[in-house]
Every structure is written in structure tokens, then in C-alpha cells.
Amino acid sequence: MQIRDLPHSDPGDPDVRSGFRFLVWLFRQQLGGQIKAASWGTLHMTAIAGLPLTMGLAIDAVTDGSGRRLALTGLLMLAITVVMGVADTMLHRAAVTNWILAAARVQQLLARRTAELGGVLTRRVAAGEVVKVSTGDVEKIGWFVEAFSRFAAAVVVTLGVCAGLIVYEPRLGLIVLAGIVAVVLSAWPLLPAATRRADVERGKSGRATTLASDTVAGLRVLRGIGGEELFLERYRRASQEVRAASVHSARMWSLIDAVQVVMPGLLLIAVVWQGVGLALDGELSAGELVTVYGAVSFLMFPLRLFQEAAMAFTFSRPSAKRAVRVLALRRADQDAAAVTALDQPLAGDLRDPATGLHAPAGKLTAVVCGSPAVAERLAERLGGHSVHGDGEPSARLGGVPLDEVPLAAARTAVLVQDKDPVLLSGTLAELLDVPASGRVTTGEALRAAQCHDVLTALAQAAPAGGDPMEGRITERGRSLSGGQRQRLALARSLIADPEVLVLDEPTSAVDSHTEARIAEGVRALRSGRTTVVFTSSPLLLDRADLVAFVHDGTVAAAGTHRDLLRTAPAYRAVVTRETEPASRAESLAEESA
Helix, strand or coil: CCHHHCCCCCCCCCCCCCHHHHHHHHHHHCHHHHHHHHHHHHHHHHHHHHHHHHHHHHHHHHHHCCHHHHHHHHHHHHHHHHHHHHHHHHHHHHHHHHHHHHHHHHHHHHHHHHHHHCCHHHHHCCHHHHHHHHHHHHHHHHHHHHHHHHHHHHHHHHHHHHHHHHHHCHHHHHHHHHHHHHHHHHHHHHHHHHHHHHHHHHHHHHHHHHHHHHHHHCHHHHHHHCCHHHHHHHHHHHHHHHHHHHHHHHHHHHHHHHHHHHHHHHHHHHHHHHHHHHHHCCCCCHHHHHHHHHHHHHHHHHHHHHHHHHHHHHHHHHHHHHHHHHHCCCEHHHHCCCCCCCCCCCCCCEEECCCCEEECCCCEEEEEECCHHHHHHHHHHHCCCCECCCCCCCCEECCEEHHHCCHHHHHHHEEEECCCCCCCCEEHHHHCCCCCCCCCCHHHHHHHCCCHHHHHHHHHHCCCCCCHHHCEECHHHCCCCHHHHHHHHHHHHHHHCCCEEEEECCCCCCCHHHHHHHHHHHHHHCCCCEEEEECCCHHHHCCCCEEEEEECCEEEEEECHHHHHHHCHHHHHHHHCCCCCHHHHHHHHHHHC
16 A cells, blocks of 8 residues: 555554554554565665675775776676665655554544544543644654564664674674674663653653643633633643653663664674784685674664664554553444344434433433533433443433444434534534534524624624625634634534434523523424433523433432422522522522513
8 A cells, every 4th residue: 555545445443452462453454565665674784784795805806906806896886886775765665655654544543433432532531642642642653663664674684694794704703693682682671761761751741731732722711710820830840840751761762872882882893803813813804804894884774773663662652552542442332242223213212221311202301410520421321422341321212222323323313512512613604514404404503502693703704795604713613702612513513403412511601691592492493302401500491391300320300490499409409509498499480480
């Protein structure tokens, strides 16, 4: 496969049992490219290793006064140089292709897993770590794949040169072989410490990235409460920790570099000392001594490749572990022996066995949770996004477990809008261009979500003609207020018009008057469709057909909002955010009527 053939038609099913197994799997997926790169690398380094031999032949030809042999040696050197140039070019091309193909494969796997898990991903793995995996870690994994083929070629050529030296001059050959082993083993004890330090540096860097992304996402709120300096100081401390960890890691690698300079130097001194002694004794000619010296000098090149391969593996292993941590997350149905076949679209009542929640079909059900964490897990299960290993039963739609149906069918039937929906950059028309039933028009959804002020602002910023649908929205909707982003996200969900729509705090950033109009609009537009709203707003609760109060992980009470105010003290405390006598709560309910 070539770079022009990207993306991969099927990135494959990775081995996520460990980071090392993932690297092995990735290597096997690109076995053909690795063999090609290793072959070109072997040819390239063999050509380089041949230069000392031709130099020795040339010196011997001059010493013997043979012009013919000198001319033939010159032609041989020219041929070797041409082969070396072609092989080097093809090696670079094949190795970089391997790097890019491996990085693209990992990115496709991460994108596929992200699409499968949706909003569940960032609840299981920190957003900063996801960013780190999809950028820097992907590059380091690709580096190892690229370096491995050159490492394999270096091993083959090094063994060949050592074998040739042993045949050429056994004593010098054995000295070189022992020296190569000593050079390699001298750095080996230092690698575990370097790996540990690299892991610490990666961990601190990931936490700093998470802190930075969270700070940027909440910058508007921080400015409103004057918390910029506090978070700036936090990031400054985290940045300094990363710097200190990086310096600590670099010190170990500088020590390894020093060892890789000193040990080969000592080997070269030993070979020259022994070779000069043999030359003085008449056992080696001047040309043969130059050949041996050149061959040993050449071995410094593959030894540097050994060090690079060790560095690539050291840095790629923690990166592979982080990638596996993300890729190992999956819906429970992906491990099931069979997936439920569907003869007709999913429909019916929505039930959650874990909490006992029952949302009747075609009704507006509001859910009040005293714990935000419980609300998030419940929203995940209602959307069929349960992660394997949670140990919690899946929600059921019409009696069918959502984690036992194909992912596409579950997502067609149930749409979950989480608490912090993301708006991608582009025009409003592009934002609202989502798969939909066609029953709800764009205008109806925008009116129900009370987006008139957003349309006015976009029309003013739109190109000539003032069409708000052509107005551009910046990344994550940062040019809009929190309430405007929330309402546009709600309109997008309403346009999709799924059989079941789950909304998590859809009006937490809007004022009470707008919230009341949104509640009426959503109720009217979703008539006949199942809608579940996670909220503690009395304005939304009062317009729901059914209110379920989840306390300590189970549904503790269900009924209308006014009934629960009178009969459920715990519900009343969550909704009103105060503990009042029941009589006072009843009077409030009567006043709201």
C-alpha cells in the first residue's frame, strides 16, 4: 500500500491486550512494507560497508604499482556509490511510507473508537490524554515502525561485517565482535531507568494538556468569575513539572549517548592498536589495515541505529499503552457472541433495569438525579453507550437491550445530547445538516429551541444577502454565548427527530423566560415521540408528562412534578435547593399553577 491509497479501507481489529502486543500487531499489518524497507536498508549499508574494502584494494594497488587494478577499483567504488545512493533514496521512501501508513492506521482506529463511544469516551479517558494519543503518541508509534526496518538491516549487516572480519583476520574479528557485544550491553542496563523517566514525563505532559484544554474550554466562565489567574498559576506549575521531568529524562539519555560515544571509541582504539601490531609484524599489509579500520569505523553507523531503535521503542511503548487504553474501550455488544437481528425499527417504552426508570413511549419524561455522576451513567445506558466492564445492565427499548443491537440501529433509535454538546466550525447550514427523519424542518427546530437571536447575530455576520444559514460558526461555537450554543445544539437534535431523544440539562445556560418557551416548544414538536430530559428546572419539570426521581442509584419516586413536591421531601430538596415544610412546598405548587 502506498501513501496515495490512504485512508485504509479497513484499519483492522487491533490486539489491545497490551501495548507491546499492539506494536507487534501493527508491525504484522505492514509486514510487506517492513520487508521492503529492510531489504533496501540492507543493500544501502552493505554498499557502505564495501567502501573500506575498495579503499584497501586501492592502497594495495598503489603500493604494488598496478594501474589496471587501481582503475578497476575506481570503477568498483563508482558502482558502489551509485548503488548506495539509489538504495538510500529507496530506503528513505519505504521507511517514511511505513511511518505514515502506521500513523494513519492508528489514527483511523482511534477515530473509529471515538465514533463508536461518542461522549462516553471523554468520561472514561481524560480529554487531554485523548488529544495526546491522537497527536504525539501516534507520531512516536509511527517512529518505532519506521526505525524497526532500519534496525533489522543494521543487525544483518553488522553480523555480516563481523563474520567477514573473523574470516579476514580472526584475531581482529573476534576483538570487534566482543567489542560490539560490549557496546550494546553497556547501554542495556540504562534503558529501564530511561523508560521509567520517559513514562513520568509523558504522564505529566498529559495532565498539563488536560489542564490546558479544560482551561481554554471554560475560559469565558473563568473570566466571568475572575479565576484566570488561579488557573494560570495551576498551568504554570504543571508546565514546570513537565519541564523538570523532561530534563530528568534527558539526563539519562545524555548518559546513554555518552556511553555510545565512549565505548565505540575504546573499541576503535583497541582494534587500531592490535592492527598496528600485526602490520609491524608483517601479518597485515597497509591496505588490509585500512580495510579493517574502515570496517570498524563503519560499524559506528549501525551502532547508532541500535540506539535510535532503543529510543524509538522506549518512547513508543508508553504511547502504545495509552493508545490501547483508548482502543480497549468498547460497547458490550462487541464482545457478544451474536448481535440481535432486527426485523423492524426499535420502538416502545424505554426502561433502565439498573435504576428502574420507565419512560413511556410517546411521552415527555423528566429525570431528576441528586448526583451528576449517576445522571451521566444513566444517560450513557439510555443511549446504548454502556462500556464493556461496567457490570451494569443495558437499557431496553421495546424490550430489546440496546447493547445487543447493531450500533447503527441503536443510534438511529436513540439520540443522546450530553451536557456539553460540541459545535463544529462551519456555516449554520453545515451544522444543522444531520441525518434526520424529515418530519421536523430546520425552521421548526430553530423556533422550538428559541434561536431567533442567534439567527439575527449570524445574519449580521453573514456574506452579502444576510442569510443566517450562511453565517459562520467558529470552532466549538466560541463566538456564541453558552446559552446560544446550547440552543443551537438543541435545534440540531430536534432536526434529527429520533424515536427517543435524551437531553441532559438542555437549558442550564438560558434565562427562565427563554427556558419556559423552550419547554413548550420541545413538548409540542416532540409530540408522539419519546423524550427524556435530565433536569432539575421546575419550568421543565412542570411540563413533563412524568417525572422520575433517582436517589441512591434507583428510582425513588415517580409522578407529576406537583405530586412529587407534596409527597417526596428528598425530591423537593433537590428541585427547590432548600428544605422547606411540606405545607410551604404545597403553596408554591399552587402558586405555580
